[in-house]
Amino acid sequence: MGRWEGRTVEESPMKRSKTRRTAIKASSAVLLAGFLSATLVAGSGAAATGEGPRRAPAAACTSKQIVADGAQRTGSAQVRVTVTNKGTKPCVLNGFPTVALAGQGSPDKNKPVQVVRVGTSAPVRLAAGGRASAQLTFTPVLGEADGYCASGSDPVVAPTMVVGVAGGRYQLAPSDGGEFALCGTTVRATAFH
Template sequence: MFRRGAPEGDAASVAGSGRANAATAGPCAASLPSRPDSPSFASCMLLTACQSGGGSTGAAPASTPADGGSSSAASPSGASPSAVPAGAASRPASPAPLPTSHGTTSATPACAAGALTPSAAHGLEPNPDHTYGVLLNLANSGSRTCLIEGFPTVAIAGQGDPTRSRPLKVTPEGTAHPVRLAPGGRAYLKLTFHEVMGEADGYCPSGATPAAPPSLVVGAAGGRFQVEMGDGGGNFAECDDIVRTTAFLSDQP
């Protein structure tokens, strides 16, 4: 027949083994029951096994970054690195705004030749220096405001034909400024010629041959405009093929 429990020799061996490990098994092993078949013996042995088996895993691991970031170890200088806002290194600086011009000159286009209409010339009284002047203007016949600026070219039309014109030497008078022409506005010019002296065909004090063309050709705004003498007609009698001219003016001189 089988007896309940283990043989006494085996029990003593187990009990001795349990006490021999008391130093490493903890407080439970120090009070190990002498009978291995008692319930308290089995419980104490189980607790001892759990404590000895979990000792290697219970130690706290070395501190590592939780999110895979850089190590928190101190730098060789001992100074903590400065915090940098997220995105600050990759975000470029915003460019400074460009200055804005408030002038009207650059926004107003130059007058086109097709938008200008010449007036007839009006002769002035001779000057004491044997010169005389004529006034004329160019009107903005277009639908938009435009700018005209500078000095014109002047030629005398051979036999009244602009294609056979002979250019005159132009001497500028004064300073050129932009003239803003609203639709219907006018820009004025004053031309001054050397007067032909005497009667009939006349003569030039310089000895040059006088000329008396029926019209002038005035160059401006990239075009050429034929101008006739008003005041009942007449010719542009001149000497030396020289003319003094103002720049375009906003007011009649």
């Protein structure tokens, strides 16, 4: 029943049915809109972006996992040191290598070298069998034969160097069979990447 100018008027069954259908349609539209917006919000996560499930963080690489593959000369005063994860699980390598020139088989002939860090360091996730490398740059020896240093100091020559990474030390020779020669006591190094 409805009211019209003070009088009570009875609604027809057809009008009540139409009103009910309109109310049902309106509430259905509101429910559908709510469902769609909830689906869009919920679908904006990893599954919607195709990222897939998150991987568990890998532990830091250790000397039991990492092996130094070699020292490849990339220029007259540059060497690339590459390491490989020989472990069965992924690990995270972070930071810069340490470096010392190894004497002629005698520890008292070792030459400590100060590492000047170039750039920034970021964690590198190494899968089993994965590799990372760092670039070492020495102050070059000038001239031929024994050579000389622009600073006037004597050049330092060594058949191998010891590179520290992930808690281990690896003695490496140049991949070309030569020797390491540098002026001064510093080497510039990039982080492993």
